[in-house]
Amino acid sequence: MSSLLTAHASRRLVDKVLVDLALLVVAAGFVVPLLWLLLGAFNARAGLAVTWPHPWTLHNFHAILTFETTYRPMLNGAILCGGGTLLTVVASVLAAYPLSRYQFRAKRPFLLTILFATGLPITAIMVPVYGMFVQVNLIDTLTGTILFMATTALPISIWLTKNFMDGVPLELEQAAWTDGASVMQGLRSIVLPLMWPGLSVVTIYTFIGLWGNFFVPFVLLSSNDRLPASVSIYTFFGQYGQVVYGQLAAYSMLYSLPAVLLYLLLSRRLGGAFSFGGAVKG
């Protein structure tokens, strides 16, 4: 009997080790392409293949940390994505309130339309958006691009915000109303503080999405001094005949950093990555 138990336990142990091994093999496959970025950025003679930096250097970073190459595109990206995120979040919170708190006839069709819109491939409408922006003189403007970027993020953002707001009980607000607070005061002082974790998910998710977006600014902006980091990285290949891979890796690293840091902040705040999957699942 006892030998049977130990056999069973040792089989379980073997299973667990096998599972861990399989997971680590997959992870290794995911890491290999990343190594080029991590090692190439510090390598004075980086090429296409991953090599151990020889010699280690910070020269790649020194070379790209200029106003034109790094600071300006980052600033433009911050303005575009910061502005777009702010607009999206404010519009989503306002829109989510009636959707979460009131019953009206158009509510279900409206929500279904929003959900339908989350699926539409935004890539497909870039050609007509370009045509439209030329006609109304919004082409190559930061304002026009911010407005459009905010709109692309809006459907999923409204959907998530509404779901998070549903989780805040109505009774607390009603108590504030009897104390004489208006609806908007109730939203600001009761609902928003209580749904803060959910709201930060929406904010960070929106920002990361916009920060990584290449196609929208690529089509809508053309002046060099307005391009964000996602588009100007692409000039590394066109502008100079010979690509300096070390510098490209260093720049890629700096450009990816805000997205990675924001994600880390998000997963720390919410205690693990899996709440994100739950949020996305809807």
Added chain:
Amino acid sequence: MSVSATAAPGAAARLRRGLLQGLPLGPAVVLLAVFLAGPILYCLYSAFTDMALTGASGAHFVGFDNFRKAFSSVEFRQSLLYTLIFTILSAVIGQNILGMVLALLMRSGTAWVRAVVSAIVIGAWVMPEVVAGYLWSAFLGDDGSLNRFLGLLSLPAQDWLFSIPILAVSLANIWRGTAFSMLVYSAALSEVPKEIEESATMDGAGTAQRLWSVTLPMIRRSITTNLMLITLQTLSVFGLIWTMTRGGPSNRSETLPLFAYQQAFQLSQLGYGTALALVLLAIGAVFSLVYLKALRLEDHR
């Protein structure tokens, strides 16, 4: 008379209250109407014109000419085929199955292994798509890491971006998108009650059998939802393919978004490009409707 006199102010007040309550929807509705519904309507209009990129004044109504031109062109049919291959290979097979396998393995892995693996896989997801494109160009390129590795094993090297570009961009898309499926499936699996799986084991079901006839059916709805979402995401991939191959060489990785872009902007045929975009939009709309349907089914159950 007296009845309508009392009813009218009541109705007016109700209408005023309704409008006031709906007011916060305003900014979102205006943005969506102008910048989402607007372009879609504009798309419906200009797809039937011969609008060019330069003088927008010279647009004429040409009926279904753009669509006739598209469906009779070899390039268009080819780009449809590449879109299909890219979607099936990278989303339906790659991201979906790898995401599921990871989510399943994660359940019985050691805690620190789970943490490391999810950090790495999600890290790939958080990377901007252009950076992912460069990473994979470097990995698969002629002098890239993969060929060095194959060289060490004395296997023949080749320029993967040149010989099988559609496979190269699909691999990159699997790398980038698997985290999404993994997160969706992990969330779904965490809601499967342990007792049900355990009782299946008691009844003598093997691991594979238990997975196939107990676990997977229980998360069926998540599988449908996930498949639709990743298909939609993959249909609109542009930056990744653009940075890796620009649709080449000789259009052998040119999916529909890239084809439409090239016709509209590089060949200045805005009308034709819009018609192609409309085809993509229609395909996306169909998948989006299926997704809605899958979600609505749950409401009735």
